[in-house]
Amino acid sequence: MKILEQRIKKDGRVLGKDVLKVDSFLNHQVDPELMQAMGEEFATIFSDEKIDKIVTVESSGIAPAVFAGLALHVPVVFARKNKSLTLPENVWTADVYSFTKQTTNHIMIDHRFLSAAENILIIDDFLANGQAVEGLLKIANDANVNVVGVGVVIEKTFQKGRQILDERGVRVESLARIKGFENDEVIFL
Numbered sequence: 283m284k285i286l287e288q289r290i291k292k293d294g295r296v297l298g299k300d301v302l303k304v305d306s307f308l309n310h311q312v313d314p315e316l317m318q319a320m321g322e323e324f325a326t327i328f329s330d331e332k333i334d335k336i337v338t339v340e341s342s343g344i345a346p347a348v349f350a351g352l353a354l355h356v357p358v359v360f361a362r363k364n365k366s367l368t369l370p371e372n373v374w375t376a377d378v379y380s381f382t383k384q385t386t387n388h389i390m391i392d393h394r395f396l397s398a399a400e401n402i403l404i405i406d407d408f409l410a411n412g413q414a415v416e417g418l419l420k421i422a423n424d425a426n427v428n429v430v431g432v433g434v435v436i437e438k439t440f441q442k443g444r445q446i447l448d449e450r451g452v453r454v455e456s457l458a459r460i461k462g463f464e465n466d467e468v469i470f471l
C-alpha cells in the first residue's frame with residue numbers, strides 16, 4: 283500500500299537490527315485517516331471472503347482492526363492481556379511469548395464474543411515472529427470458529443511469522459512488506 287510505505291519512509295525509525303518504530307502513527311499516536319484507508323484496503327483485499335467478525339489483540343491491533351470492521355460492517359473483538367494471576371471464568375485463553383519484549387502475555391477472549399462456526403478475520407499491526415497470531419489461532423481452534431485469513435499492517439519478511447502461517451495454510455495479506463533495513467533505511471519487498 284503506497285501511502286503506508288511512504289509514511290513508514292517518512293516517520294518510521296529503525297531501532298537496532300530488526301525493530302521499526304512507528305509510534306507516531308500506529309503504536310502510540312494514531313493517524314485516523316491512514317487507519318481508515320488501511321481499513322478500506324483490508325476490506326477490498328478480503329472482499330471475496332465471508333467475514334462475520336474481526337479479531338485482534340490489544341493494544342496496537344485495535345486501531346487497524348476497528349477501521350477494517352467499519353469498512354466491512356462487522357464487530358471487532360480484541361483479546362485482552364490478562365495481568366491478574368487468577369483467570370476469569372468462561373474465557374478462551376492462549377499464552378503469547380513476545381520475542382521483542384521477552385515476556386509472556388496471557389491473552390483471553392470471553393466466550394460470549396466468539397460463537398462456533400463464525401468466520402473471523404484476524405488483524406494485527408505487526409507480523410514478526412507470529413506469536414500473537416498463533417495465540418489467536420489457538421483461541422479460534424478452541425472456540426471452533428473458522429479463520430478466513432490474517433491481515434497485517436506491517437510484515438517483517440525476514441522473521442519467521444510468515445513461514446509459520448504459510449505452513450499452517452493460513453491466508454496472510456500484508457499492507458507493507460519489509461525485507462530488511464540497510465543503514466537505518468527501510469527496504470520494502
Ligand code: G4P
Nearest residue numbers: 301302340341342380381382408409410411412413414443
Ligand atoms: P509477533 O508480533 O509476530 O508475535 O512477534 P514478536 O513476538 O516479535 O512481537 C512482540 C510484540 O512486538 C508485538 O506487540 C508486536 O506487534 C511487536 N513488534 C514486533 N516487531 C515490531 C517492530 O519492528 N516494531 C514495533 N513497533 N513493534 C514490533 P505486543 O507485545 O502485542 O504489544 P502491543 O500491541 O501492546 O504494542
